[in-house]
Amino acid sequence: MIARLKTLFDPLVRLLLLAIALATVLPVTGEGRAVVRVVSDAAIFFLFLLNGLRLPRDQVLHGMRNARFLLPLIVWVFGVMGLAGLGLSRLGEGVLPSTVALGLLFLGLLPSTVQSATAYCSIAGGNVAASVVAAAVINILGVFVTAPLLALAAGGDVGIDLAGLQRIGLILLLPFAIGQMLQKRLGHVVAENRILLSWADRSAIAIAVYVAFSAAVEQGLWTLVSLSAWVWLALLIGAFLLLGFAGSWLTGGALGLARGDRIAFLFAGAQKSIALGAPLASVLFPPATAGLVLLPVLAYHLVQMIISAPIAARLSRA
Template sequence: MARPKFLPDNFTLMLVGTVIIASVLPCKGEAAVAFNWITNIAIGLLFFLHGAKLSREAIVAGATHWRLHAVVLLSTFVMFPVLGFALKPLLSPLVTPALYTGVLFLCALPSTVQSSIAFTSMAKGNVPAAVCSASASSLLGIFITPALVSVMLVNHAAGSGSAWHTVGNIVLQLLVPFVAGQLLRPVIGKWLDRNRGVIKFVDQGSILLVVYSAFSEAVNEGLWHHIPPLALGGLVVVNAVLLAVALGLTALASKRLGFSREDRITIIFCGSKKSLAAGIPMAKVIFASHAGAVVLPLMLFHQIQLMVCAALAQRWGARDMSRERHAAASRNAAAPAAARR
């Protein structure tokens, strides 16, 4: 039996369960130190496998569509930060300052890869361009996100004495494993293509480890005493408004710029989404022990964007199939008339 599209997926339920476990049984003392090492190793392995999985042919196939990629990157790294600050007077009273710090961090993150491509394909968009845009966003985010955070949250990036120090940490923990995986793709790429479950296991497992570690540290510092229930409800509103505005602006801009329907779909899905897989490891590197409250907006935004974009992709995909059936029926009806003439 298929899961209703507006119910959380299994991974989201695991995320919620991890937060509950960390809230009740947080990791402390020497166990926390050991857990932190394990988490760092898992993050490195995650980016290593993503580097090995990324096909150079797929990047080359979509790389020529530079106008589309420029719009997606501007949406991801310019539009979102501007929205984060522009909407702050309206939305920040709904949440705590710590949670809005997480919202601004969310605005600085790269786009997703897997779900952007999946939704673009489902809605009959330009899939090769989506592969290229989403992959480029993820890779560039390793450099752009810490630089944006250093500008947007100059007093909040705990553990990062300067933008260069943060970039150095990101490069060491994320980019180096990514490049190593890309270099070893000729050796292990085919094996990974046959065993995609390995990447999914490491992907989800590393995120759960980071979430448990981050929330354990935050709970030990009194996280839930500083976030009232009303602020969590306000966070839902903040994320929903942010996503709605981003979807509307990407749709409007792509139409005004004269892109085809397929390209507009790609721009909307790649330019309006944010990566949980990249964001949670980056939060751990950038914010150190203060990552717990920072990742809450991202976790919630992740679920909202999946539900909304799944509904849009299904609707647009069904509309496209309806057009194709109508066109086929028209051709079939016209064929006998042409034969009689």
């Protein structure tokens, strides 16, 4: 119980809740929306620049050699969880607003978290090196594959045109590529200022959420989603969490992974990344739509943080 309460006070969780509350009582409107959108794009650019600076290429290349662990994890994260998201979004179409139901599919196709999956893997006594590399590789893949898979699975509900692809390239891929090119020269700066730059990460994510929710609130977010829809969303997210955590643990066992790798597979396979979800939603969707699409992602992220702590603690004692 104490571990769960501590999770609620995680800095990123606090910032996300603050962003939602601020968007509810003080949404950005009118001319200010364009200014805040530019600030959000700049923050996302900086976030992916940092991601590029953090990730040593030699670690990724070394980790990719462990195909027995990495390939099934990629299939699980984008294939199995993506299909689960598609199925749950279809179930939700009759009881949720269509854009919120689409958010369940978007959630299923997102990559793993990086920091929290690695942290919980460490607490549980898992293979931290495998977790770090797997999460990094899957996040790189996510930038390339989440949007096309979303367009393919959603059909006409999501139209990714040339302008959308250009925004993905300019705001997500370009800064990551620049960071990778400068990694050997400036990577040590990121390592030496880890705490300060982690707040830059969180702030960029919170800004993206604030912009998306501001537009959604202006469109009537809290009246569009009824009480019964919130109940259904909670049930569908609960089913998603059960599949994510129980399924990834059982799959790791079925693959015959060593215990450390199985623990890494669990957290990398079950947790979904708001760090990519919020920026990608802001790039792919109009602001009003992005806020509704992010509802399932935010709900899943909050609950995955709450339940991961006791799971990791239990595994550490086993």
